[in-house]
Amino acid sequence: DTGVSQNPRHKITKRGQNVTFRCDPISEHNRLYWYRQTLGQGPEFLTYFQNEAQLEKSRLLSDRFSAERPKGSFSTLEIQRTEQGDSAMYLCASSDRGQPNEKLFFGSGTQLSVL
């Protein structure tokens, strides 16, 4: 499968624990995005990378959230001291910024449940 891959698919954790998600984008894509989606809502932008540089972060991204893309390939999203309000689907998407018809390719997401 050459699409965007996200792991794990599901994560159940207790409040206060730290969690980390991984996203492997399509290999030639230089842009990588993280979104969060809750029930009944559309994807909400969290942050995005151009290669290894994190270019923008949403104000939704509190200091408990951190994302990295150390070599401009895969990315990790870490949530520290999880809260019940963090329960959501976390989506990763990648794109090739150089293409004239740039479009987002989404992964299947990681469903986080904080108990």
Next chain:
Amino acid sequence: AQRVTQPEKLLSVFKGAPVELKCNYSYSGSPELFWYVQYSRQRLQLLLRHISRESIKGFTADLNKGETSFHLKKPFAQEEDSAMYYCALSSGGNQFYFGTGTSLTVIP
């Protein structure tokens, strides 16, 4: 601030009937508008974008800057069109903002 509004959370039409999914946006610059679709148990994927002015699976969408709308239309709905549809706006090719989505059900 950029915003995308999809006023209908649920929409049901009969097979063969025309369908229109509404999308309005607010953005001070020149937006790029998209429709993304999520079929049952599948990933979110691009359906069409206004720049391409294309018809995909019989769907079309016209950007109306005067009304700040980008409604999705299809003259004859099919059962396989049942899905969740999201309108999205790109601000200068950076962030993508999504609406809350419309769940379309095509009744046989």
